[in-house]
Amino acid sequence: MTFGASALLWALGLVSVPVIIHLLNRRRYRDVEWAPMKYLKLSIRTNRRKIRLEQLLLLLVRTLFVAGIVLAICRPRISQGGGLDWLAFRAKVSRLIVVDDSLSTGARSGDNSSFSIARNAALKLVEAMDTDDSLTVIVASNPSRPIATSAQVGDQEARGGIVDAVRALQPTHTGTLWGEVLEQAGRHLTRSPYPVREVTIITDLRAVGWTDEVQRTATRLSTADVRLRIVDVGLSPVGNIAIVGLEMVSPVALKGMPCEFVAEVRNDGTGAFGPIAAELTVGESQRTVRIPRIATGETLKIPFSVTFREDGVQAIGLELPDDVLPLDNTRWHAVDVRGHLNLILVDGDPSTEAFQSETDFLQVAFTVGDVPWRVYAITDSEWLGNSIPEADLTVLANVGGLRSEHVERVEQLVRKGMGLVLFPGDQTDAESWNELLWKNGSGLSPARVMGVLEEATAGLVVEFENASPLEMLTRITPEAMKRIAAEKTLELLVPSDEAVRVLARWDDVDRNPAVIERRFGRGRVLMFSTTCDRAWTDWPTEPTWLLSIRESGLRVADRGVPGLNLEAGQAIVVPVGSARSEDPEVLPPGSETPVPLMVRSDDGPRTLVHEATAVAGVYRVTWKDARNKTVTRQFAVNPATGESDLEALDPRRIDKLLGPMRPTITHHSDLDRLIEGEGREIWRTLMTIALVMLLVESFLMVHVGRQG
């Protein structure tokens, strides 16, 4: 026998109350001086046994009454098929089944996968349910939306609908946060019709996703007396090879130019993996990428390059051969391939003489050789007067005369992704700079200008920073770097800000910053502390100048359309703003039928949204623009990386996280026993017995002693 509210079993001690009252009553007595003792004794003697029996009977009835009430409140349950079946009044239960459809359930052993076992277990549970119960089925990939719900499973049509919904379930590429799943399960149950509530989680019990949040939610649900059962459909942990990352290394993807990528492959297998050939798909074409030998437990980064022949958003995919978990063997990356980059060089001090303008050396750096730049060199007055055009990169060279409306426009463009490079000069006014560009640390400028240092300095030291725009310079010889010198530099105060980092310093006593970067919205700002002409430095005449400018410029330039790469479960969002966007549709991977996109405009610009991304692959979004031309954009949805780790959840951690709910954990092979042993509640029977005892007690109280 089990109890639904076993915490109340302590109240069984109350059965001693009638006994205690009986004993106390015997201690509390009245003294009476009595004359007819002979007749008193006669009465007692005549019916001594009967009196004793009646007293015991009353005590028994009262004790049974208290015990009946207490046990009924504790919601006892007896096993089905046990000898006490006749006691059970069946209480209706609100049941919720959670089917784990996360990526890890795709793990196979022979012909079965954890997911197929989970699906079959769910079907079995649905078929075995009592007709009076209510049922809701949710999946771990989307717990807020039930896939099926029924107020009474007994209704044949409703049950059929639930069975069909469960049969149609497929595994996804998503990861699961079990705290959120349990929270949603609790919310569904609060809307359930019956007071007895039960959650059955069918899962492979992998460690990933079982965070401390689970414990907080479990504690809350345990106080609401929700029963928890877990059906373990995990197969024995086996080795898994997975592509856990696929990223573009090149700062910008340019048509016709090699674009560098790196794939991360992890070997959780029991032995070395490879060398093998992975299949790389770029658009319609395919080729192989060699994966070298990877030792067990190792993660290897495999670089490769792709030259895109067309511009626009394109997707590449890398695929390994199938293994025990094929769902994480393919990864995609969507790239916005640019035909060219637009670069605007703003000259703050133009000159007609050669190499006397601020931007002359910049033009040389950006236009020498085969480059993807379209360079527009304009004067500051032209730039300021033409409502500041968009570009992939804008360089302000010794530009003075900025006003706040200009700065606001530039801020807007940088936030959207435009790169900005700032060079000082003689026209640089510290006060004006700080007011318009620094803005106490909230502006575009990475640093506050304190003044001009008129001290000669020589040697540039590049800081080792992750993905630094000056990374290339780390390969330059120190001698070459020492030749970079300046007569004058800005004295800069660099804030302690996560968005700001010093990329290079002058090799002087104070190690003054030479090049500083700031992230601003989606864009980046580079600030040099010396001029881009020979006014303060001869650096533009050094060979290192060209490399520095071209590489750093490329790395801070606009990277193209954002949000093209997502994890399974994340929504695809396409901001369209006020632009016309008719008939938005999305074609999910593996499907031939497009589905409409949602259009949202709740708190800002209009966006096209698609949330059903549980399956990884390339999603093709299309819509018609103002010219009725179809716009296409591809999005790469990738498997949840963490789910590739098939480490089993430690039983001690299960206890820690779910202990308050005292779950029953059953292996899927014992599911039949779980179904049989569910038991039935007998609280109604006990309450009936208690009421009968109350009536009997009342009857006995009236009739005891009344009849001889």
Add this chain to the structure above:
Amino acid sequence: MAASSKYSDPEILARIGRLGLRARHAVQGTLAGINKSPALGQSVEFVDYREYAPGDDLKLLDWRVYARNNRYTIKLFEEESNLRATLLLDASNSMRYVGDRSAMSKYDYAATLVASLAHLMIDQRDAVGLMVFDEGQREWIAPSTKRMQLQRILDELEASEPERSTSIGSVLHRVADEIPRRGLVFLVSDLLCDLDELFDALGRLKHRAHEIVVFHLLDRDELELPFSGAVNFRDLEGSDEIMAEPRYFQSIYQDAMKTFTTEVRSRLSDFGADYLLLPTDDDLGAALSHYLNRRVRMASRGGRRAAPGGRARP
């Protein structure tokens, strides 16, 4: 000066006083057939006059009254009255009991009853005596018709306190010896004693032609056992103690008490004795007047027959 005592209840006396005359006739009538006193006119005390009736002894004519009033009256002397009543009062410890519903203890109730009867007898110029007893004779006041007799009786009633156990049988045997002449014997007791001994002694009294009236006093609690919860019963006339919950055997006890009173009534009826069960929460005046009324009606119907015993109805 009228006799007074805490047991002289004016209401009761007023209620039964009017019956005294009838009672007297009834008593005289009841005694019809009983031997007249042989001691008439000799060394007896003059108590009263009455009008001459044909057949009266002319020796008893009071010539002085005739000379004064020209009326023929004869003197009545002590022995003229045939009624000699003896009141037997049980003053054992069991008479001490007073229940929650009673205004007085059994002894007080009994003493009031005895005082009332004594008043009645004295007022009727009948001789009345008193024996107070417990396990033996405690006090004996021989019957007398003197006015002082009443006060003596009342004083004795007040002075007595219930104590010791009950042994009515042996006492009644003594009474039989103390009152050789037949008369009325009133036994006022709870009769919580050996019934065989009692009836054996009553038989002796009966043999001596005494008329016996038994007033059976019991408290309502003793009849009904109304207690709830646990009670420790302590014997008033012994050392026994019984802890019990009366609720469990109340009906059995009531049956046992009913059997007891029925047996007493039945056996007294066999003796031809009067029996009156008096719960001490009953109105004594009403009960006594009802009983005396019944005796008067029986007397007026003629012949002496055993008055049915039983409880007096108010």
